[in-house]
Amino acid sequence: MTTHAVLIAGGGPTGLMLAAELALARVDVAIVERRANQDLESSRAGGLHSRTIEVLDQRGVAERFLSQGKAMQVAGLAMIPLDISDFPTRHNYGLALWQDRIERILAAWVDELAVPIYRELEVRDFAQDDTGVDVELSPVGESATSGGGRSLRARYLVGCDGGRSLVRKKAGIDFPGWDPSLSYLIAEVAMTEEPAWGIRRDERGVNALGKREDRNRVGVVLNEPHVVQATQPTLDDLRAALIAVYGTDFGVHDVTWLSRFTDAARQAASYRAGRVLLAGDAAHVHSPAGGQGLNIGVQDAVNLGWKLAQVVSGTSPESLLDTYQAERHPIGARVLKTSMAATALNRGDERTKALWETMSDLLKMDEPRKRYAGLMSGLDIHYDLGTGHPLLGRRMPDLDLVTASGPRRVFTLLHPARPVLLNLGEPGALDIASSPWADRVERVDAQYAGAWELPVLGAVTAPAALLIRPDGYVAWTSDGTDQGLRDALTTWFGPPKHG
Numbered sequence: 001m002t003t004h005a006v007l008i009a010g011g012g013p014t015g016l017m018l019a020a021e022l023a024l025a026r027v028d029v030a031i032v033e034r035r036a037n038q039d040l041e042s043s044r045a046g047g048l049h050s051r052t053i054e055v056l057d058q059r060g061v062a063e064r065f066l067s068q069g070k071a072m073q074v075a076g077l078a079m080i081p082l083d084i085s086d087f088p089t090r091h092n093y094g095l096a097l098w099q100d101r102i103e104r105i106l107a108a109w110v111d112e113l114a115v116p117i118y119r120e121l122e123v124r125d126f127a128q129d130d131t132g133v134d135v136e137l138s139p140v141g142e143s144a145t146s147g148g149g150r151s152l153r154a155r156y157l158v159g160c161d162g163g164r165s166l167v168r169k170k171a172g173i174d175f176p177g178w179d180p181s182l183s184y185l186i187a188e189v190a191m192t193e194e195p196a197w198g199i200r201r202d203e204r205g206v207n208a209l210g211k212r213e214d215r216n217r218v219g220v221v222l223n224e225p226h227v228v229q230a231t232q233p234t235l236d237d238l239r240a241a242l243i244a245v246y247g248t249d250f251g252v253h254d255v256t257w258l259s260r261f262t263d264a265a266r267q268a269a270s271y272r273a274g275r276v277l278l279a280g281d282a283a284h285v286h287s288p289a290g291g292q293g294l295n296i297g298v299q300d301a302v303n304l305g306w307k308l309a310q311v312v313s314g315t316s317p318e319s320l321l322d323t324y325q326a327e328r329h330p331i332g333a334r335v336l337k338t339s340m341a342a343t344a345l346n347r348g349d350e351r352t353k354a355l356w357e358t359m360s361d362l363l364k365m366d367e368p369r370k371r372y373a374g375l376m377s378g379l380d381i382h383y384d385l386g387t388g389h390p391l392l393g394r395r396m397p398d399l400d401l402v403t404a405s406g407p408r409r410v411f412t413l414l415h416p417a418r419p420v421l422l423n424l425g426e427p428g429a430l431d432i433a434s435s436p437w438a439d440r441v442e443r444v445d446a447q448y449a450g451a452w453e454l455p456v457l458g459a460v461t462a463p464a465a466l467l468i469r470p471d472g473y474v475a476w477t478s479d480g481t482d483q484g485l486r487d488a489l490t491t492w493f494g495p496p497k498h499g
Helices: 013-024 050-058 062-066 099-112 141-146 166-170 235-246 293-313 318-345 350-362 366-377 431-437 485-493
Strands: 002-009 029-033 070-072 094-096 117-119 121-128 133-139 150-159 183-191 198-202 205-212 217-223 252-262 265-267 276-278 400-403 406-409 420-423 442-445 465-468 474-477
Touching: 002 013, 002 293, 013 029, 013 099, 013 293, 029 121, 029 150, 050 062, 050 094, 050 293, 062 099, 121 150, 121 166, 150 166, 150 293, 166 276, 183 235, 217 235, 235 252, 265 318, 293 318, 318 350, 318 366, 400 442, 431 485, 465 485, 474 485
Parallel strands: 002 029, 002 150, 029 117, 150 276, 420 442
Antiparallel strands: 070 094, 121 133, 133 150, 183 217, 183 252, 198 205, 205 217, 400 406, 420 465, 465 474
16 A cells, blocks of 8 residues: 555645645655646636745745736725735735646646645545554546546545545534525636626626636626525526626627635634644635635645644654644634625625725725735734744744845745744854754844834834744744743754754
8 A cells, every 4th residue: 555644635726835845844745636637627716915925935936926927916805905015025915826827836846846646536535543544545537437546545634625625524524604695606708799897896796707818718707696506507507697797698608617606604613633634625615705715725734734744754742733723723714704704895785885985994094904904915914822022923024134154035044944043143142052953943143134024013123033933933032042942942843852
């Protein structure tokens, strides 16, 4: 039987990002993916928010995405724009880039990292014991007619297999939440007549028609008059919805992709059941309003990857995985709440329109704009790591440092996905306290003379030193001493090694 340290069910953005994180940590990881290749018939997501771009920059691959997308202000709430151009980050914008391109770039990176992908297969069943998970795979697509299921064993199985996750269901993890109050048709089509391009907001809610210049196609998002679930939509459904909203179907034909989404909002009661974990849509589903799904899925992966790698390598105890649930579950819950609020604000009746206009006026004010822009962009994430410096539990700014070997950016220090102990005081001041972790934590002496500023919070006092986790969040700060450093190193990167 073929074995792997970690098996990932699903090769979408979340699964690919998690595979890359584990591969950077030299973990034996593999992906199981239904598709024969990374092609998508169409793209369900259309962009990256600022924090996601930062995460990719931390791994040295952001430019691959930036070169193919369009930088723009996309951190909006219910179509109310939230400008982040004054936020203290190199990436004070969003990136318009369709999911098919995002996946292809991620897949190429994963291929460079030599991660195997078992294609045209899906997880059919699994059973876990004290040391691992036996996983049964079934063929899909063209391979289904030839039989050829297979069995794999992994120490851990991670479900990145979408909102209908079989991994979540088989693991017995509840998926509580709210049933849909509306449904959308989303399609990619050809049209005989040229429509009125753009977003339309009226008594029928939000609808949109947009050009896919790269594919010479039309992207369609339609709010259906009545909630429809489960059934696969047809071309007649699409024509009827177009006529209801626009008074014509524009001669719609040649549908390459047609699907139905709802505003159902559900979140896994737990992100872990023993040796089975969940990430991305398998852990949380919600309305596409605000474009949060792909982004928080990628960030789930970056939070989980280094922790799972340390547990697999024996560096850290299995209890480290509990911090994945503790940190990411509240973020998922917040996104559900925000997406439900955005959906409510986008209803087309006059009462909701009045509320939308009131919120729009409110969000033109500086403090509310920064608060919600920080939320939508992901730049305000704060993990509860206790009391202390404002940086504790927040993203580390990408400072321009001066080191003995020349200028360095903080994010370049994180490219290997390893923790960094950044000393901004007397060179070598923290070496004695951190030496038992020298093989796990990169120690960097540097100088930084600029201002310290965080999105939303503003200016903060410069710390003397920081311990930065591989996901870019600050786990410890110094007031000029090494107090608490050994405890933080033990908590996040395992007990010390002596001798």
